[in-house]
Amino acid sequence: MAKGLGEQNREWYARYKDDVKKEGKAFFPRAMLHDTIMGIVVVGVIIGLAVIWFYDADGTEAGVLGPWYEDPAEPGTTDFIPRPDWYFYFLFYLLRIFEWPETVVIATVGIPTILLMLLIGLPFYDRRRERRPSRRPVAMVAAVLTVLSMGVLTYKGATAEETLGSTLIADGVPNEWAEKQGFVGNQKAEAGAELFAATGCLQCHIYLGLGAGNLGAPDLSEIGQTNDVAYFVQYLSNPARFGNTVMGSYSYLGQENLAALGAFLEASKGGEEPDSR
Template sequence: MARDRGELNREGFARYKDDVRKEGKPFFPYGLFHDTVMSLVVVGVIVALAIIWYVDADGTEAGILGPWYAPPAEPGTTEFIPRPDWYFYFLFYLLRIFKWPESVFIATVGIPTICLILLIGLPFYDRRRERHPLRRPVAMTAALLTVVAMGVLTWKGATAREALGSELVLAVPEWAERQGFADNAEAVRGAELFAQSGCMNCHVYLGEGNANLGAPDLSAIGETNDATYFVQYLTNPAAFGNNVMGSYAYLGEENLAALGEFLASSKGPAGD
């Protein structure tokens, strides 16, 4: 009773040829017409979006889709947090799930390569003629899982917040202890700001952080000046001949005062 696969394939192919003869339409002009209309629709949508983006009803150099221009890029910044375009959020989040360096290879090379091989091999292992979605449970489940996984990863990637400096903040109690400013709440708050504001991309503090661009170790900087001086310094480093550090005036007076208090309280670890 079992007919072999070749016979089934030949039968299917004959049926296909038959269909083409009875119902098929030549590519010219039918297919060409379809393609032309569809291309025009796509180009039309792009042109329409460009016009909507450009139309500026109130003279603010911004249409309803957003501003014409974003602020100019700042090449000297050390606090920029790079974010991918939205359609890469799923990959972006996939990379966050895997931790450097042990398993990152799985996310960057392993999973994408396996998926590509499966896709390239598709015509060789999926050889049934059946195309009805309900009669292709494996393929449909795989497709659905892929869409759901990418959707969830995109959403997670879009809402993920960078834990900038969060690990450095964990060191604050130890700093307060060693520097002896644990009772000074403002200095402790300043220390947290210091850990979170990117200062340690350039400065070393009690052996942590990086020494970059000639920035001094700040562990005992409180020996040299007082809080008022540091607030002025951070507000406008350029006025003190420091053209490497950007101004931190944007942190606001209260935060600057806390930072100043922290720096002034940093007189080097007691007993060292």
């Protein structure tokens, strides 16, 4: 005859109480002593590291534990892309995956909140006694998937391409664009490519996989298929006239630069097909 669940539970509980009495260790003083020792060790390590840092880094030179102080912040800079600390790379990358603006809320609030609620609710919805990993396939798969996806997102976030204009140009990215799009030798378009990298268009737009799809800005890799220089020059001088109130006017660049940007955009037809030969 199978025992009822209630009876079985009471039996287990009695056995547990019995074990505690026979083999258990008292919370006071044993566990408290352990906690106290561990607490002192942790605080001691922190103080030790602070002392090493303090005496090893002098004024200007960085010591083994880092510099004395970082450079003061420069509030006027435009040549700076904010990046999060490494432990936020996964969130940072999540933001890149989702499209502005419809689904951004999912990345910033939705997914993290749902996961947090699931974690907080765990003791309430998983009330089985089973502890062995091999008997908890759902929990194990969920845990492995969480660690894996956070790892991958962190890696992707850490290696995500910078769209800093000066870095792009130093890395020869505009030349790569010219090769991929097949406008090598078109001097106007080449000048436009550098301007495009330098002027921060990639803060909002995506171009051949670089940049960010922010604020609803379209991917411009194939924009040359639909419009020509004249249109682009007009568009860039006054985006608001075309109903684009997000993008500022670039008329300050002057007609020559605008024409170069226009030539670049016109020459951007999407590049070679990956496997057309």
